Amino acid sequence: MDNGGNGRTVLEVGADGVAIITIVNPPVNSLSFDVFRSLKESFDEADKREDVKAIVVTGAKGKFSGGFDINAFGIMQKGMDHTNPGLISVDLLTDTIEAARKPSVAAIDGLALGGGLELAMACNARISTPVAQLGLPELQLGVIPGGGGTQRLPRLVGLAKALEMMLTSKAIKAEEAYSLGLVDALVSRDKLVSTARQWALDIVDLRRPWVRSLYKTDKIESLGEAREILKFARTQAQKRAPNLKHPLVCIDVIEDGIVSGPRAGLWKELEAFEALVASDTCKSLIHIFFSQRGTSKVPGVTDRGLVPRPVKKVAILGGGLMGSGIATALILSSYPVILKEVNEKFLEAGLNRVKANLQSRVKKGQMTKEKFEKTISLLTGTLDYESFKDVDMVIEAVIENVSLKQQIFADLENPAHVMPLLEIVRTKKTSPQIVVDLLDIGRKIRKTPVVVGNCTGFAVNRMFFPYTQAAIFLVEHGTDVYQIDKAITKFGMPMGPFRLIDLVGFGVGVATAMQFIENFPERTYKSMLLPLMQEDKRVGEASRKGFYLYDDRRRANPDPELKNYIEKSRSISGVTVDPKLVKLSEKDIIEMIFFPVVNEACRVLDEGIAVKSADLDISAVMGMGFPPYRGGIIFWADSLGSKYIYSRLAEWSKLYGEFFKPSAYLAARAAKGIPLGSVEQTQSRL
């Protein structure tokens, strides 16, 4: 679908006078420019034909539509297709479909997302199967709905719910859609099209109302009330994502429609949509969308036609934090799991951990009691290997270095079942079949799997290590801890490096540092800051003291005593304050912290640890919390240019040493002036 083309609609007219228009564009019936053209032709034909009284729109193979073809964004950005989107929103959806002389009904199964739901809302009624998902997730792609969604959804479900759906990008189930009035009837899959046909004929015969959603007014609040709701939404949007403009644009466009009328709102929406498609945020988020799906495409592995072997039962050795987290993730995805421990005490503790993980979901209202019972019944404990006979996979999660791991796990509040990323580490000896099997399991337990090679820290921690190192380097040379955290948070990270060290605990920080010092001594910045603080039992949030002081509600407050540790650490390292680094701009802080990360990511690519740069973008977003709207670490670096990054690192390495030394990969790319993520791909050496 690279050209954004393909796809069509099929028109069939039944003896009852109902024309069925089916969208055919596998796998999700996305709305490419070709589909829109064909939809227009089908509607025009149905409108003209005397034997057609009413129209039903549906999607092939159990999916209504996954929305506008996301490939077409790239085409619009490059100006390769000159189809005016206004022709789609106004001419097609509004003036052809909604205003037609013959009524239309959407028959929805599977999903109606983005442009798919917008098309359904332009029809005069919607019939759905109970399992279908309906939503307007455009904001997660950096745009706003561009097919009338900002105008029709509030008019169908009320402003507050419409705002929630758009601003969170979350789809709702058809059952909720029905209770909101977005869907007019729920029927089983086998009755879907027949019910929609009858509904359409009932509209013709005036037995059902002929609703044009764009002009509905009963669900829209009064202007005063609407303004209050919009004001609250603006504050929330700004709080949630201060760097993003498009959620605010979405709210403005909705307001325009309420104040100046829906038709004016439609044109505003279009204008804003076209501007946002060209934005860096949209380009970055679309890169993330495709990169995330691309992680499970591994050259030489997933292109061999291998089929994942079925895994019906899994055994886990070790019920510690990692083992129990993995067990939780697996039973949550309906895999029966056997948890093995070495004695009764550890086994009980392991089983209880899994229970507690699930119970916390019940407490938060994310899981019913019945579901809890059903899920926990998939878990059994054992002390021997007897029951391993019929398992298809064994996962080893045994604690080797007990004291170290206990320390790490005591500090680390990141259990496996909540982490979204799964690194699949392969060696030369790992068969492609195993990788295919694991990719399948990863997908089934709803993780994003990334296939990487074996090295210290694998991909995520290896890339991430210089992040905290650079931060500690800056602090020892005079930059303020809290200024660094502020700049990095403003950049879009969920927290700054020092707040993060506090969260994961100094035990993890120091243990990881030792690994890196051992493996990459030439480029590890050595500092006594963490060990000194550790000596005084300041080990992060768990001890209520680290780089911050924590109150009863776990709020972090700056600590005036911190400077004593920094000074002591400086004197041990023989480092003096550098006046240039005391007053760094936010831009400089960001670059001095992230360019070493980019540099390490280049090494990871060069060594073939990751097979493509997009995998590192996803690893950074899902493993490090790098802001997705910046497209991931390499995508962001390329927006600044390899030459620029090289020149800055080269300058700092002259002043401050090897830690900043540009890698060979970066140097080569900068010399040729080519992007770090360009297709001139490093061959995996595995």
Ligand SMILES: C[C@H](O)CC(=O)SCCNC(=O)CCNC(=O)[C@H](O)C(C)(C)COP(=O)(O)OP(=O)(O)OC[C@H]1O[C@@H](n2cnc3c(N)ncnc32)[C@H](O)[C@@H]1OP(=O)(O)O
């Ligand atoms: C004008 C309008 O207002 C603008 C819009 O409509 S913007 C588009 C709004 N729609 C969306 O954001 C939906 C995006 N898609 C999704 O959320 C999910 O893909 C989905 C829920 C539809 C399906 O999820 P799932 O079953 O897990 O399959 P998933 O792997 O994600 O997708 C299957 C394939 O369809 C592709 N795909 C999914 N939605 C697509 C879309 N809207 N356009 C183009 N391709 C799409 C994926 O890239 C993937 O391709 P691949 O097999 O080559 O990797």
